[in-house]
Amino acid sequence: MIHLIREEEPEFWREFRAKNPGIHYDDLQKTPDGRMVRNRLREFNINQQYGLCAYCCRQIDNENSLNEHIKPRGLGEYSNLSMEYTNIIASCKAEGADVTCSASKENKYDEMFISPLDEDCEKFFEFYENGEIVSDSPRGQYTINLLNLNSYKLCRARRAQLKACNSFRDPDLVRSIYLKPDDNHRLQPYADIVKCFYGR
Numbered sequence: 001m002i003h004l005i006r007e008e009e010p011e012f013w014r015e016f017r018a019k020n021p022g023i024h025y026d027d028l029q030k031t032p033d034g035r036m037v038r039n040r041l042r043e044f045n046i047n048q049q050y051g052l053c054a055y056c057c058r059q060i061d062n063e064n065s066l067n068e069h070i071k072p073r074g075l076g077e078y079s080n081l082s083m084e085y086t087n088i089i090a091s092c093k094a095e096g097a098d099v100t101c102s103a104s105k106e107n108k109y110d111e112m113f114i115s116p117l118d119e120d121c122e123k124f125f126e127f128y129e130n131g132e133i134v135s136d137s138p139r140g141q142y143t144i145n146l147l148n149l150n151s152y153k154l155c156r157a158r159r160a161q162l163k164a165c166n167s168f169r170d171p172d173l174v175r176s177i178y179l180k181p182d183d184n185h186r187l188q189p190y191a192d193i194v195k196c197f198y199g200r
Helices: 011-019 025-030 032-048 076-081 101-105 138-147 152-166 171-178 191-198
Strands: 065-069 088-092
Touching: 011 032, 025 032, 032 065, 032 088, 065 101, 088 101, 101 138, 152 171, 152 191, 171 191
Parallel strands: none
Antiparallel strands: 065 088
């Protein structure tokens, strides 16, 4: 997880909410305009996130991602936040037996959860060279477990990315390739583990 610094709420989302007061996010699927604005928000967030899942830092695009509500819209106490820009990020659309991120979290949530929008989120997590993410904080461990961030596939992918970085034997080159957005405003996948070993 890396800290997401995003622009202010996009005008198209603000205007849609103003024209549809009281609308719930789940209602967006019922109309063409709703589906369009939902997809447009996902595209906007993917761009804000440099093409990475907000939780696991896997590369995402419009096809393998979804709008994720940090505070689940399916929980009654947070349903009024379903259209709040500050509660919606882009997450990977994990499938299969070893799901992660949004699919693992579902409607489970506690205020202990660490959001990638929290300014200090990165300080809660460290990585081992084997790709495992760890935390000495109860909040960090809760977040790791809830999102299943130590799934076999994620650990293997992070380990491979770190191995690729280490093969350069030049930290400055690694930082320029893996920790700076390219011309399409995209970062390489698993920037969080690269940042842990090369960015500080």
